[in-house]
Amino acid sequence: MVVIKSFLLLIWTYIFQTNLFNFILVVLFFVWAAKKFDFKSKLDAMHNKVIQIIEDAKQNKLNSEKALADAKDAVKNLQNDIDKINADAQQSAETISAKILDDANKQVKNIELNADKLIAAEEKQLVAGLVKEISKISVEKSKENITNMLRDNTELHEKYINESIDKLDGLAL
Amino acid sequence: MTNSKDNLIAKRYSDALLSLVRENNADVQNINSQLKSIKEVLVTSSDLSSFLSNPIISAEDKKDVVSKLLNDKVDVILINFIKLLIDKERFFAFEEISNIFDAEVDNLNNIQKVSVTSAIELNENLKNRLIEKLSYKLNKNIELVTNVDSDIIAGLIIKIDDNVIDMSLKHKFEEMKKQMIK
Numbered sequence: 003m004v005v006i007k008s009f010l011l012l013i014w015t016y017i018f019q020t021n022l023f024n025f026i027l028v029v030l031f032f033v034w035a036a037k038k039f040d041f042k043s044k045l046d047a048m049h050n051k052v053i054q055i056i057e058d059a060k061q062n063k064l065n066s067e068k069a070l071a072d073a074k075d076a077v078k079n080l081q082n083d084i085d086k087i088n089a090d091a092q093q094s095a096e097t098i099s100a101k102i103l104d105d106a107n108k109q110v111k112n113i114e115l116n117a118d119k120l121i122a123a124e125e126k127q128l129v130a131g132l133v134k135e136i137s138k139i140s141v142e143k144s145k146e147n148i149t150n151m152l153r154d155n156t157e158l159h160e161k162y163i164n165e166s167i168d169k170l171d172g173l174a175l
Numbered sequence: 176m177t178n179s180k181d182n183l184i185a186k187r188y189s190d191a192l193l194s195l196v197r198e199n200n201a202d203v204q205n206i207n208s209q210l211k212s213i214k215e216v217l218v219t220s221s222d223l224s225s226f227l228s229n230p231i232i233s234a235e236d237k238k239d240v241v242s243k244l245l246n247d248k249v250d251v252i253l254i255n256f257i258k259l260l261i262d263k264e265r266f267f268a269f270e271e272i273s274n275i276f277d278a279e280v281d282n283l284n285n286i287q288k289v290s291v292t293s294a295i296e297l298n299e300n301l302k303n304r305l306i307e308k309l310s311y312k313l314n315k316n317i318e319l320v321t322n323v324d325s326d327i328i329a330g331l332i333i334k335i336d337d338n339v340i341d342m343s344l345k346h347k348f349e350e351m352k353k354q355m356i357k
Binding site: 134137138141144145148149152156158162163164165166167169170171173175 | 297304333335343344348
């Protein structure tokens with residue numbers, strides 16, 4: 003019994019005098035901590051996440067390669083397209099220029115024509131106005147002359163009166 | 176006398192006067208002449224006209240003045256007729272009644288009044304020629320009313336009722352001007 007006790011004491015002393023006990027305690031702590039914080043599942047999640055990142059990167063790479071291929075296709079005929087656009091633009095510009103020039107010429111001709119017409123109308127109106135004025139003056143002058151002639155000329159008055167009486171023949175009374 | 180109602184009133188009174196004259200075998204021409212004289216007096220004497228038309232003055236006073244003014248000067252038929260107009264408050268229509276009566280008398284006598292305007296006084300020769308022509312054209316006896324207006328320059332303006340025949344030189348010049356302005 004004493005021997006057993008001594009043995010146990012020896013072992014106990016050994017344990018305390020070496021790092022074994024500390025080591026066991028540390029292991030136990032890690033076991034406890036692993037259980038407590040579920041390191042495994044977290045590590046699995048991290049592992050999965052890293053895998054997902056890698057997969058995404060691969061997919062991105064594929065997408066980028068595809069985009070690059072599309073871009074290459076797109077720019078393959080770019081020069082031709084640019085040339086065509088330039089040619090079309092040139093054609094349109096020439097057509098529009100020709101039309102503008104044509105319209106301008108027509109407008110100028112119209113303006114000239116209208117101006118001629120306007121001048122002709124103005125001339126006509128002026129002439130008509132002058133004719134009217136001259137006619138009015140002529141009538142006034144004739145009236146004045148006849149009035150002067152009639153002054154103290156009873157015979158002439160009687161002539162007009164007799165003419166008026168004669169005119170009654172042709173009138174319905 | 177402006178509206179047709181007043182004209183109608185004047186026409187009725189004129190017809191009544193004409194009937195009265197005929198019933199009494201009075202001289203229509205004489206009555207018409209006296210009627211025209213009274214009208215002229217009323218036109219020239221606005222005081223008398225205002226007095227007889229004034230609604231404030233009594234009919235008796237008006238009739239008394241009429242009697243004093245017209246007794247022994249005009250036919251009694253006419254005096255009574257004027258008194259009737261005063262009683263019926265129709266004296267305002269006197270002038271128009273006179274005009275209508277005159278026209279009716281003319282019509283009875285187949286007379287057509289013609290107003291003639293000339294630049295100089297018409298001599299007898301011209302008047303006779305004009306009367307002869309108008310009488311032939313209208314088949315009526317012509318009563319010429321002459322006016323002188325130097326503004327017409329020369330020629331004649333003849334007015335028969337509402338029909339105006341302008342044969343003046345002034346009118347001719349105006350027509351010429353209108354033609355030229357067109």
